[in-house]
Amino acid sequence: xxxxxxxxxxxxxxxxxxxxxxxxxxxxxxxxxxxxxxxxxxxxxxxxxxxxxxxxxxxxxxxxxxxxxxxxxxxxxxxxxxxxxxxxxxxxxxxxxxxxx
Numbered sequence: 001x002x003x004x005x006x007x008x009x010x011x012x013x014x015x016x017x018x019x020x021x022x023x024x025x026x027x028x029x030x031x032x033x034x035x036x037x038x039x040x041x042x043x044x045x046x047x048x049x050x051x052x053x054x055x056x057x058x059x060x061x062x063x064x065x066x067x068x069x070x071x072x073x074x075x076x077x078x079x080x081x082x083x084x085x086x087x088x089x090x091x092x093x094x095x096x097x098x099x100x101x
Contacts, residue, residue, distance in 0.1 A: 009062040013053065016066065016074050023063055024078040026056040034075070040067055 014023060031039065035054045041064065045051050053064035 009057060010060060011062045011064065013051070013064045013066065016068055019065065019074060021078070023056065023065065024074065026058070026063070027054070027065060027075055028079045030056050031075070032079075035067075 019027075031054065039054050040052050041055060042050055042052050052067040054067060056063050056065065
């Protein structure tokens with residue numbers, strides 16, 4: 001497995017089923033329009049099966065997220081949920097202004 005990243009980073013392979021919101025947020029931020037073939041890293045696992053992943057990193061960890069159709073759906077759903085949440089927060093009224101005249 002060849003990565004362009006710092007070899008001191010902890011490397012974790014993650015299946016879409018085990019993605020948390022932080023990793024999903026990293027994915028959507030890094031690949032806002034989805035990932036392309038050139039973003040996919042391929043390697044063989046211990047069972048000699050080919051695994052395809054996209055990578056995102058934090059300060060200390062490089063996540064290799066397994067590619068699947070369900071990953072695309074999870075990213076789209078997460079992005080839509082966050083967009084809806086932001087819209088709802090923008091619609092909330094602020095502190096009422098008090099006229100002291």
